[in-house]
Amino acid sequence: MASYRSIRDLDWTLIIIVLIICGLGVLEIYSATLNTDYKSAWWKHVLFTAVGVGMMMIVAQIDYHSLLGRVPAMYFISIALLVVTFIVGPRLLGGRRWIPIAGMTIQVSEFVKIVLILLVARYLTELKADELEARDLVKLAVLTGIPFILVNRQPDLGTSLTYLPIVGGCVFLAGLRWQHVVAVALVAVVLLPAAWFVLEPYQKARLTTFLDPDGDPKGRGYQVIQSKIAVGNGGIWGRGVTRGSQTQLRFLPVSLTDFLFAAFAEEHGFVGVVVALGLYFLLILQIIQTAQMAPDRAGLYVCMGVGSLLLFHVFVNVGMLVGRVPVVGIPLPLMSSGGSSLLSVFLMLGLVQSVRLRRFVN
Amino acid sequence: MNLFPQSRPSSFSDRPLLTDDTKVIAAKLTFFHYAALAIFIFLISGFWELQVVKESIYAEAAERNRIKSRPILAPRGKILDRDGRVIVDNHSSFSLLLSRENLKEDHLKNIAEGLNLDLTELTQRLARYKKRPRYEPIIIKDELTPGDISFVEAHRNQDTFPEMELIHTQRRLYPRDGLAAHVIGYVGEISEPELDQPEFIKYKQGDVIGKDGIEKQYNEMLMGTDGQRRVLVDNMGNERQVLENKEAKPGQPLQLTLDLDLQAVAELSMEGRRGAVVALDPRSGEVLAMVSRPAFDPNAFAGRIPTKLWNTIIQDPDKPLLNRAVQAQLAPGSTFKPIMALAGLETGAISEGFSASCSGVANWYGRPFKCHQKGGHGHVELHRALAQSCDVYFYALGNKMGIDTIAQYAELVGLGQKTGVDIPHEASGLVPSTKWKMRAYRQKWFAGETISVSIGQGALIVTPIQLASAIGGMATGGVWQKPHLVRRRGTEAPARRAELNLDNVNQVVYGMYGVVNEGGTGVRARLAGVEVCGKTGTAQLASNDYLKSSAGKDLKDTAWFVGFANKSPEIIVVAMFEAGEHGNLAAPIVRDVIKAYFDKKTRMTPPEPAKTLAQAMFSRELLR
Numbered sequence: 001m002a003s004y005r006s007i008r009d010l011d012w013t014l015i016i017i018v019l020i021i022c023g024l025g026v027l028e029i030y031s032a033t034l035n036t037d038y039k040s041a042w043w044k045h046v047l048f049t050a051v052g053v054g055m056m057m058i059v060a061q062i063d064y065h066s067l068l069g070r071v072p073a074m075y076f077i078s079i080a081l082l083v084v085t086f087i088v089g090p091r092l093l094g095g096r097r098w099i100p101i102a103g104m105t106i107q108v109s110e111f112v113k114i115v116l117i118l119l120v121a122r123y124l125t126e127l128k129a130d131e132l133e134a135r136d137l138v139k140l141a142v143l144t145g146i147p148f149i150l151v152n153r154q155p156d157l158g159t160s161l162t163y164l165p166i167v168g169g170c171v172f173l174a175g176l177r178w179q180h181v182v183a184v185a186l187v188a189v190v191l192l193p194a195a196w197f198v199l200e201p202y203q204k205a206r207l208t209t210f211l212d213p214d215g216d217p218k219g220r221g222y223q224v225i226q227s228k229i230a231v232g233n234g235g236i237w238g239r240g241v242t243r244g245s246q247t248q249l250r251f252l253p254v255s256l257t258d259f260l261f262a263a264f265a266e267e268h269g270f271v272g273v274v275v276a277l278g279l280y281f282l283l284i285l286q287i288i289q290t291a292q293m294a295p296d297r298a299g300l301y302v303c304m305g306v307g308s309l310l311l312f313h314v315f316v317n318v319g320m321l322v323g324r325v326p327v328v329g330i331p332l333p334l335m336s337s338g339g340s341s342l343l344s345v346f347l348m349l350g351l352v353q354s355v356r357l358r359r360f361v362n
Numbered sequence: 363m364n365l366f367p368q369s370r371p372s373s374f375s376d377r378p379l380l381t382d383d384t385k386v387i388a389a390k391l392t393f394f395h396y397a398a399l400a401i402f403i404f405l406i407s408g409f410w411e412l413q414v415v416k417e418s419i420y421a422e423a424a425e426r427n428r429i430k431s432r433p434i435l436a437p438r439g440k441i442l443d444r445d446g447r448v449i450v451d452n453h454s455s456f457s458l459l460l461s462r463e464n465l466k467e468d469h470l471k472n473i474a475e476g477l478n479l480d481l482t483e484l485t486q487r488l489a490r491y492k493k494r495p496r497y498e499p500i501i502i503k504d505e506l507t508p509g510d511i512s513f514v515e516a517h518r519n520q521d522t523f524p525e526m527e528l529i530h531t532q533r534r535l536y537p538r539d540g541l542a543a544h545v546i547g548y549v550g551e552i553s554e555p556e557l558d559q560p561e562f563i564k565y566k567q568g569d570v571i572g573k574d575g576i577e578k579q580y581n582e583m584l585m586g587t588d589g590q591r592r593v594l595v596d597n598m599g600n601e602r603q604v605l606e607n608k609e610a611k612p613g614q615p616l617q618l619t620l621d622l623d624l625q626a627v628a629e630l631s632m633e634g635r636r637g638a639v640v641a642l643d644p645r646s647g648e649v650l651a652m653v654s655r656p657a658f659d660p661n662a663f664a665g666r667i668p669t670k671l672w673n674t675i676i677q678d679p680d681k682p683l684l685n686r687a688v689q690a691q692l693a694p695g696s697t698f699k700p701i702m703a704l705a706g707l708e709t710g711a712i713s714e715g716f717s718a719s720c721s722g723v724a725n726w727y728g729r730p731f732k733c734h735q736k737g738g739h740g741h742v743e744l745h746r747a748l749a750q751s752c753d754v755y756f757y758a759l760g761n762k763m764g765i766d767t768i769a770q771y772a773e774l775v776g777l778g779q780k781t782g783v784d785i786p787h788e789a790s791g792l793v794p795s796t797k798w799k800m801r802a803y804r805q806k807w808f809a810g811e812t813i814s815v816s817i818g819q820g821a822l823i824v825t826p827i828q829l830a831s832a833i834g835g836m837a838t839g840g841v842w843q844k845p846h847l848v849r850r851r852g853t854e855a856p857a858r859r860a861e862l863n864l865d866n867v868n869q870v871v872y873g874m875y876g877v878v879n880e881g882g883t884g885v886r887a888r889l890a891g892v893e894v895c896g897k898t899g900t901a902q903l904a905s906n907d908y909l910k911s912s913a914g915k916d917l918k919d920t921a922w923f924v925g926f927a928n929k930s931p932e933i934i935v936v937a938m939f940e941a942g943e944h945g946n947l948a949a950p951i952v953r954d955v956i957k958a959y960f961d962k963k964t965r966m967t968p969p970e971p972a973k974t975l976a977q978a979m980f981s982r983e984l985l986r
Contacts, residue, residue, distance in 0.1 A: 235413055
């Protein structure tokens with residue numbers, strides 16, 4: 001088998017797209033953190049990108065089937081680490097989301113995504129049926145529900161929500177009965193008001209803010225307003241690198257992570273936005289294309305799990321900046337500063353590459 | 363639960379996808395394509411809206427975000443007296459600016475509490491600014507006390523109430539005890555109804571403008587232009603760079619014709635009374651003193667007056683805000699007699715031998731008209747009639763001339779019309795005539811009414827400044843200079859002139875000299891070394907049919923005294939106070955003001971130095 005697995009067969013288009021996106025990220029992080037305490041963040045991003053590309057290459061060499069075989073172990077380790085995060089995690093920015101290891105902090109919930117992708121892929125593959133039964137759905141809901149709740153209670157609504165498109169996308173591919181879709185929709189309608197009582201105050205505030213950003217200028221709505229101002233201020237051609245007033249004068253909140261793309265939009269304008277989003281679109285298409293080439297259902301689910309997740313990330317993060325999606329704190333893949341997020345995306349892309357390398361099935 | 367069946371990884375790849383299955387999957391993947399496309403179009407349309415369609419709106423918002431403008435308030439011009447002494451000054455103080463951009467409603471309560479403000483008033487105030495752009499901060503409290511300032515300093519950080527900001531201002535400092543309060547007026551924040559009027563078009567919400575008196579009349583000169591400071595700030599509100607620093611243009615100082623020395627004397631003499639004093643230089647029309655009592659403290663109005671205090675002031679039955687010097691319209695009583703006398707002489711009604719026999723009462727048109735002297739004056743001619751203020755003489759004179767002749771001369775000297783003094787709200791008084799009565803009451807004039815008007819009663823009403831101007835102009839020989847508080851530069855308003863027979867004028871003046879110096883009713887105005895001429899007036903409110911209904915409660919007579927010095931006058935003073943019993947009680951006030959005038963004059967102009975020793979030796983001083 002090793003004979004047809006050469007470097008040449010890797011998805012080089014995808015790698016180039018990813019590197020350009022990372023490059024834009026580095027540029028914007030550099031610009032947004034100029035003259036701040038985070039001014040070395042761009043360098044970290046370069047470093048993590050390099051490490052990430054290396055890890056992607058390594059993962060690509062591993063047969064994804066052997067990874068699927070180790071899902072139970074990985075799943076239980078993930079749950080254990082999430083529980084550990086709960087216990088030892090330092091309280092930062094209002095939540096326990098990180099585990100400190102060797103001078104670095106690791107956001108376990110980011111890596112749990114990969115485990116969930118593999119879990120869903122394996123679970124759905126083993127069902128060997130064209131349509132899912134209700135009990136299959138319930139089992140899957142339980143399996144993904146445990147990490148979902150653990151992350152949600154950190155509290156980290158954003159990351160926990162990113163687990164849903166993985167399941168949703170793959171289940172859709174596996175085959176749903178329309179009755180189930182209706183049932184889930186009905187449950188959602190009933191549960192949404194109920195969820196209102198479960199949501200943390202800050203989460204409720206985000207939802208109400210989404211509905212009326214002007215209601216609370218210096219609070220959550222402030223972020224949306226400032227983000228929209230920054231984006232709008234970019235105009236068609238942008239203000240230029242390091243010239244975005246809202247970015248440079250720090251009106252834009254958390255401008256190197258969740259709101260980085262607003263800073264990008266201010267400095268590079270509508271043209272820059274179309275180019276960047278176009279790159280993301282190409283990236284998604286490339287992943288779907290790999291899914292089409294997948295030698296088996298497992299490969300298909302792995303690719304589309306990754307694809308759905310990235311699409312969701314882009315949709316929520318960028319939609320939030322222009323006020324079309326509630327403020328949910330999730331990073332923009334590959335661009336936002338943050339090692340865990342960046343590495344987990346590279347690992348996922350490694351999985352996609354692994355599927356691609358094994359596309360020639362006799 | 364058998365969630366993870368024990369199967370080998372290789373078993374997955376062993377199972378090829380079914381052909382029909384592949385078609386379904388391919389369709390579903392195509393769906394993913396379109397879903398992704400839809401999402402990206404949705405996102406890009408969001409950017410299209412913000413960055414292309416509404417770019418200007420957000421660019422402006424970004425400008426506002428980073429550029430804060432803070433007004434630099436222009437100090438108003440000082441108000442000086444004729445010698446350049448400061449009457450109204452400014453003093454440095456701090457005001458509290460409230461930024462409305464990041465204002466949180468729930469902070470208001472705490473801010474109001476911390477600064478001792480009324481919460482409802484504060485919210486109303488904010489509501490009034492709804493129409494103004496949000497980036498414009500508003501002043502919510504002036505004259506911050508040290509306690510207020512420390513409250514602001516302690517709470518204006520990011521975590522508590524960052525919407526508060528201190529601003530340095532120049533507040534008005536008015537004289538204490540209401541000195542010249544009515545002349546000066548006061549300043550206040552422009553009101554909502556004022557903002558709707560065209561004359562206030564150039565002012566904006568929150569501007570402090572002159573509300574009354576000189577402050578209002580000369581607001582434009584005094585006000586100056588506010589400056590502006592525009593700074594680049596970061597999101598913490600720290601100034602990064604000063605973009606513009608337009609200094610405020612202070613208002614111009616304004617010199618009044620008022621003499622603080624005379625003003626002070628007049629103010630003191632009116633202490634505790636309800637009335638007015640006006641002192642004019644009839645040669646120029648300059649107002650040397652103008653007092654109205656009771657007064658108010660303009661300092662209380664100097665900025666944003668609390669509603670409660672305002673209400674107590676405007677509901678005070680003594681009406682302290684009324685400038686009685688120009689607004690009080692009262693019957694002049696006997697102070698009208700010099701004008702009657704002039705009319706009589708000019709028309710020839712007082713010819714050689716015109717006299718009256720006063721028995722203390724006279725019957726006219728079937729009704730008895732009393733003289734103030736119960737026993738009567740006996741035989742009286744003009745000079746004694748003026749000096750002793752014989753009513754019976756003037757009844758006869760008035761009857762002889764008729765109301766329209768009286769009205770003609772009253773109007774000639776300036777009654778029944780505004781003098782045009784440069785202060786707001788001047789009243790015009792009223793000179794009754796047949797025409798007036800027909801117009802106002804659709805009734806014929808009754809000859810009996812003429813008898814009342816002859817002694818300054820009836821429908822005749824004047825303001826103190828009118829009377830001062832009228833008598834002063836007459837005594838100068840028929841030249842009525844427009845009274846004014848601020849010297850007009852260059853364009854002096856032309857005086858009103860009338861061809862009067864100077865002999866007639868002198869006869870009237872001589873009569874008024876008799877009032878003071880020949881044992882007349884005004885002896886209390888007598889001054890050594892100065893020829894004071896004058897006339898008392900004791901005006902009944904009760905006899906005045908036209909005022910009876912409105913006055914009602916307090917029907918005690920009004921005391922008037924009009925006096926000037928010298929015979930060719932350089933100062934004329936009118937003193938009036940309500941419920942004053944008799945005009946001779948007003949005479950000392952006039953005397954004191956005139957005395958102060960001449961005392962000052964001798965102080966100011968030292969005797970001319972002798973040119974030579976011989977002259978000095980033979981000068982009057984040495985011979986004495």
